[in-house]
Amino acid sequence: MSGPATTSAGTAQETRQSPGAPTVGGSLRAARFLAWLRQHRGMAAAAVVVAGALALIIGTQLAPKGDTFPLSVHNAGPEGARALGEILGRHGVSVRTPTRFDAALQDLHSSSSPTLLLYDRYGVLDAQQLAGLVSAAGRVVVVTPRLETLAALDSGIHQAGVVPDASPVLNPGCGYPDAETAGQVTGEGGFVYDGGTTCYRAAGAAGMLAVSADGRLAVLGSTAVLGNDKLDELGNAALAVRTLGASRDLVWYLPSIEDATADGSGKTLDDLAPGWARFLGPWLLVVALAAIVWRGRRHGPLVFEPLPVVVKAVETAEGRARLYQDSRAVEQARDNLRAGLLVRLARKLRLGPGATAEETIAAAARLLGRDAAGVRMLINERPTTEARLVAWSQAMDKLEKEVMTR
Incomplete structure (x- = not known):
């Protein structure tokens, strides 16, 4: 009886001492590290950026450089010798x-x-x-x-x-x-x-x-x-x-x-620079790190909240009209007014969504008992001035009211 029990105890001890098996302490340390990393993500990002910049600078300085000096016998470029x-x-x-x-x-x-x-x-x-x-x-x-x-x-x-x-x-x-x-x-x-x-x-x-x-x-x-x-x-x-x-x-x-x-007898750039210039580089680095930490912080995810704002249709129409007026867009305003009128007339005359402008004009002329050429000339007119656009829109509004009342 003692043999199997001893073997089971030894196996359990080997399992607990196995270096590859995960432990509770290791999981807790990993969780704490991830929590700290999420809390200080701005500082961590700044550290990564600084480390990458330093690695790039050191690699650039240590990398072998080709001779690019003009008139150098080691320069194989066009300006070399x-x-x-x-x-x-x-x-x-x-x-x-x-x-x-x-x-x-x-x-x-x-x-x-x-x-x-x-x-x-x-x-x-x-x-x-x-x-x-x-x-x-x-x-x-x-x-x-x-x-x-x-x-x-x-x-x-x-x-x-x-x-x-x-x-x-x-x-x-x-x-x-x-x-x-x-x-x-x-x-x-x-x-x-x-x-x-x-x-x-x-x-x-x-x-x-x-x-x-x-x-x-x-x-x-x-x-x-x-x-x-x-x-x-x-x-x-x-x-x-x-x-x-x-x-x-x-x-x-x-x-x-x-x-x-x-x-x-000569002076280098270090000699010509003022005394405070040597502190300028570290100070700029500190300011850059502070800006990264300041702007890199986030106070949580963005929350989208629908706002109870209702804009009346008349306000949007008036606003668009003022935009057309400020930009002198007479042609664009005329096209919008004509398209809206044709859609409303086609709905009133029950012509369906596939009705063309000619079909709508002909149906409106038959309903009003007018000459189709006169109605077509009115609807297809292209005003060139703002005053003519206002007069034309009033005539179009009158035509629409006549059709709607029939």
Whole structure:
């Protein structure tokens, strides 16, 4: 007798200790959690939104980004210069792409006579930084420099305007060997410069390519000549290779906003912003969360209750008439009056719902003993003014009363 009882007790104990079996305490905890979630649904929704936004921001920052910087040798887009970088590499030119000012200086000092390509589209480098780059490089090619950059270089080259729209293709027009060998290049959207030896002149003495007297500085006023989009057109590739491939080492430097404080003289956006701006972001986040909680709360389901409101037919008719009057809808009012009259006449004359307007007009004329053409002319009349509409409606009302009294 003891064996079966012991076995049953052991089985019950195993059932109670089974981790997969639901327990009463777990059900109570789940019910309490669901009740709390229903009570604080606004806060829970706000937490989900904030968590999703943070996950999106973190994922965006950590995700690998493609190079989309204009004139970058790693950018394969139309504005990039990846094709030119590969061509220069095939010609034995080692292209280095530093991303900071200190790295660019180090790359220049590590070579005997390097060439520097400088494209400072934001003008973040100051005169001291530019002087350090020029002194460390054997030859400098500056692409579409700003006025401040040209002034800091102090090479005697000055900006003289833009290439006219009527000159999409420019001829060398100078004795500079690189330009003469390359031939025609794209002039669309380019800038022209004066001073030194100028080539690719659209009009006058200013040209899209200017070379200093000592030949160490060349100013190119077009990014299209170096970009992927038009590199295979005209002599763009030839001019780019001859201008940048004179040395075995090429430092391709595109300054960024981070280089503005490389020597401690510039200011970043954080430096220019007021002191209270750092608290603006957290404050806006708190306000957004408060708005979500405030507007996200619900005080229960909506209850629809029929209201004991009765609107008289005469009030609705008068209101519609005033709308027609305010909008000068004479034609629409005439159509409504005519349709209503025909329906009432057909009901009075027992013609049925399928009776046409001609059948109703003919039956009304027979009942009144009138000419059907006259009744038809009255009913089908189209008043053009409000005064005529009132007179016409009065005549229609008189006709209806005559039929109703028969």
